Amino acid sequence: xxxxxxxxxxxxxxxxxxxxxxxxxxxxxxxxxxxxxxxxxxxxxxxxxxxxxxxxxxxxxxxxxxxxxxxxxxxxxxxxxxxxxxxxxxxxxxxxxxxxxxxxxxxxxxxxxxxxxxxxxxxxxxxxxxxxxxxxxxxxxxxxxxxxxxxxxxxxxxxxxxxxxxxxxxxxxxxxxxxxxxxxxxxxxxxxxxxxxxxxxxxxxxxxxxxxxxxxxxxxxxxxxxxx
Amino acid sequence: xxxxxxxxxxxxxxxxxxxxxxxxxxxxxxxxxxxxxxxxxxxxxxxxxxxxxxxxxxxxxxxxxxxxxxxxxxxxxxxxxxxxxxxxxxxxxxxxxxxxxxxxxxxxxxxxxxxxxxxxxxxxxxxxxxxxxxxxxxxxxxxxxxxxxxxxxxxxxxxxxxxxxxxxxxxxxxxxxxxxxxxxxxxxxxxxxxxxxxxxxxxxxxxxxxxxxxxxxxxxxxxxxxxxxxxxxxxxxxxxxxxxxxxxxxxxxxxxxxxxxxxxxxxxxxxxxxxxxxxxxxxxxxxxxxxxxxxxxxxxxxxxxxxxxxxxxxxxxxxxxxxxxxxxxxxxxxxxxxxxxxxxxxxxxxxxxxxxxxxxxxxxxxxxxxxxxxxxxxxxxxxxxxxxxxxxxxxxxxxxxxxxxxxxxxxxxxxxxxxxxxxxxxxxxxxxxxxxxxxxxxxxxxxxxxxxxxxxxxxxxxxxxxxxxxxxxxxxxxxxxxxxxxxx
Numbered sequence: 001x002x003x004x005x006x007x008x009x010x011x012x013x014x015x016x017x018x019x020x021x022x023x024x025x026x027x028x029x030x031x032x033x034x035x036x037x038x039x040x041x042x043x044x045x046x047x048x049x050x051x052x053x054x055x056x057x058x059x060x061x062x063x064x065x066x067x068x069x070x071x072x073x074x075x076x077x078x079x080x081x082x083x084x085x086x087x088x089x090x091x092x093x094x095x096x097x098x099x100x101x102x103x104x105x106x107x108x109x110x111x112x113x114x115x116x117x118x119x120x121x122x123x124x125x126x127x128x129x130x131x132x133x134x135x136x137x138x139x140x141x142x143x144x145x146x147x148x149x150x151x152x153x154x155x156x157x158x159x160x161x162x163x164x165x166x167x168x169x170x171x172x173x174x175x176x177x178x179x180x181x182x183x184x185x186x187x188x189x190x191x192x193x194x195x196x197x198x199x200x201x202x203x204x205x206x207x208x209x210x211x212x213x214x215x216x217x218x219x220x221x222x223x224x225x226x227x228x
Numbered sequence: 229x230x231x232x233x234x235x236x237x238x239x240x241x242x243x244x245x246x247x248x249x250x251x252x253x254x255x256x257x258x259x260x261x262x263x264x265x266x267x268x269x270x271x272x273x274x275x276x277x278x279x280x281x282x283x284x285x286x287x288x289x290x291x292x293x294x295x296x297x298x299x300x301x302x303x304x305x306x307x308x309x310x311x312x313x314x315x316x317x318x319x320x321x322x323x324x325x326x327x328x329x330x331x332x333x334x335x336x337x338x339x340x341x342x343x344x345x346x347x348x349x350x351x352x353x354x355x356x357x358x359x360x361x362x363x364x365x366x367x368x369x370x371x372x373x374x375x376x377x378x379x380x381x382x383x384x385x386x387x388x389x390x391x392x393x394x395x396x397x398x399x400x401x402x403x404x405x406x407x408x409x410x411x412x413x414x415x416x417x418x419x420x421x422x423x424x425x426x427x428x429x430x431x432x433x434x435x436x437x438x439x440x441x442x443x444x445x446x447x448x449x450x451x452x453x454x455x456x457x458x459x460x461x462x463x464x465x466x467x468x469x470x471x472x473x474x475x476x477x478x479x480x481x482x483x484x485x486x487x488x489x490x491x492x493x494x495x496x497x498x499x500x501x502x503x504x505x506x507x508x509x510x511x512x513x514x515x516x517x518x519x520x521x522x523x524x525x526x527x528x529x530x531x532x533x534x535x536x537x538x539x540x541x542x543x544x545x546x547x548x549x550x551x552x553x554x555x556x557x558x559x560x561x562x563x564x565x566x567x568x569x570x571x572x573x574x575x576x577x578x579x580x581x582x583x584x585x586x587x588x589x590x591x592x593x594x595x596x597x598x599x600x601x602x603x604x605x606x607x608x609x610x611x612x613x614x615x616x617x618x619x620x621x622x623x624x625x626x627x628x629x630x631x632x633x634x635x636x637x638x639x640x641x642x643x644x645x646x647x648x649x650x651x652x653x654x655x656x657x658x659x660x661x662x663x664x665x666x667x668x669x670x671x672x673x674x675x676x677x678x679x680x681x682x683x684x685x686x687x688x689x690x691x692x693x694x695x696x697x698x699x700x701x702x703x704x705x706x707x708x709x710x711x712x713x714x715x716x
Contacts, residue, residue, distance in 0.1 A: 152270035
């Protein structure tokens with residue numbers, strides 16, 4: 001068994017008197033690819049934000065590669081693609097990718113930039129400002145920014161919203177390549193067609209983890225018949 | 229505040245006959261230029277659907293209803309002109325009162341003529357705005373007409389031409405020195421423009437109205453919260469002031485990027501500035517230069533103008549840092565301390581301001597330099613650039629004045645002064661950059677060594693700026709320590 005990439009103990013998030021998540025006890029090992037499903041409001045985004053260090057737990061704790069999710073050690077190794085694309089207003093797509101790769105210590109080979117631009121169908125738009133793109137193109141740009149940097153853990157929230165079929169397939173291929181390269185993946189989605197591409201499935205319902213097992217076994221939960 | 233400041237600038241002694249003649253000659257030309265600027269501002273606002281800002285529900289329910297749009301928009305248009313004219317009249321009355329202190333002609337006469345000119349100027353600005361917004365006359369034509377009229381006023385003011393149409397209207401506030409009936413024709417034309425603008429306002433673009441509705445609502449909320457960064461962003465959106473698609477500084481940002489990514493990123497951001505922002509920063513830097521010259525020549529209060537000019541220019545120049553503040557998710561994804569990243573982002577704004585102020589100093593000195601002004605300018609360019617960026621950094625890195633929960637929990641007696649301090653502190657930091665000019669001016673007056681004095685007093689803005697830059701770097705750590713000490 002590989003080392004633990006993600007460990008949560010009694011991880012809980014509350015907003016006022018609303019219990020958004022938990023308590024969740026979870027271990028995800030390095031190299032695993034995990035799909036996270038659940039209805040709207042089930043706590044998927046909350047869990048991912050806690051793992052991304054953008055939310056602080058109300059109780060319990062989360063550790064990524066043994067460290068605090070907001071530590072610099074973790075930031076070096078974790079890439080986070082939120083559901084709402086976050087992009088600068090004043091940089092072109094290429095400048096976003098160059099800046100991101102350089103902020104992570106890369107200043108040599110930047111051929112990955114051209115490769116990502118081409119594979120995600122962004123050719124011809126690399127000198128444009130993504131802040132002025134359509135929703136789909138912004139999502140692709142954000143995906144490129146998340147994938148261009150080195151990472152050992154990739155957290156992704158609803159990546160396929162707004163993507164066209166080509167972009168969706170390209171992104172799935174890139175995720176598989178990342179997994180084959182040894183990265184740990186945690187992807188929240190509602191898309192039943194991509195479940196088979198993952199090893200392990202987690203199902204959240206009303207903030208509780210109600211299933212943890214092989215990804216193929218989460219299908220019944222997608223229909224909603226099993227969920228409360 | 230304005231009245232006190234203006235009173236201090238103008239003084240109370242009566243003008244000599246020669247000075248009165250100067251006022252009589254150049255006063256109308258300056259007044260005409262002010263009117264021209266209002267026309268340009270109005271035409272530009274109108275070309276983007278301004279100045280009306282309707283409620284979202286009014287746009288959706290009334291402008292899309294089967295009603296003549298002119299009827300729906302007439303009332304708010306008249307209200308805008310009325311409100312603007314009243315404000316203009318109040319400012320005109322104040323100016324008239326100040327004139328009457330020093331020029332013979334009587335308080336009542338100067339106040340009345342000031343009121344008429346103020347109301348006319350405001351009505352002209354709104355009239356041009358509505359005409360441009362109505363699209364009955366193409367907006368670009370209105371902007372060109374406003375620019376031509378302003379250009380003629382500048383030519384008249386610099387004695388290139390002997391007469392300009394707006395200078396004729398500009399004689400109104402100086403009627404107590406000599407009544408010019410021809411200016412009444414100008415007033416009638418302005419009234420005609422305002423009436424035509426209101427009558428044709430039904431041609432307003434729905435797209436513009438919807439965009440303004442959304443942005444103006446947010447802008448009002450940001451102003452209420454005294455959130456300067458949001459106000460700036462929304463104002464830029466209202467003015468369609470978006471980053472350009474071409475990076476003009478690519479020749480610098482590309483080679484520097486691999487080794488100095490934050491400097492390269494900052495240059496890429498500056499390289500995409502729209503033309504209007506380049507012009508604005510240039511004008512502000514030149515304005516700071518001329519205000520410093522006035523300080524050097526003895527008008528000390530102009531240090532406020534100089535400092536405010538660099539502060540506003542720095543708020544533009546600090547955009548790359550502001551982008552990081554606006555996108556915390558991206559900042560938190562980098563394996564660097566936030567403070568370190570923010571501090572490195574201050575390099576490019578300082579370079580921008582240095583460039584602008586060096587050019588400004590060159591312009592001001594080229595127009596006739598008083599003795600030793602070049603040495604003082606060299607010192608001040610450095611201190612003003614650092615202090616300007618420091619002031620802007622305080623504003624951008626600090627939270628919105630009223631957003632912190634602490635403020636909501638504080639008693640008004642504590643929260644009030646704190647809010648005032650947080651509002652005034654950033655511009656005060658920027659103003660401190662011009663302390664060497666005042667020190668040198670005093671040294672010149674007292675016959676002391678100018679260079680040494682300016683250099684010694686430059687320590688004040690330098691210490692303040694370094695303190696602010698250190699605060700930017702260690703702010704998170706300071707907050708953490710304070711929270712820990714308070715047991716939070």
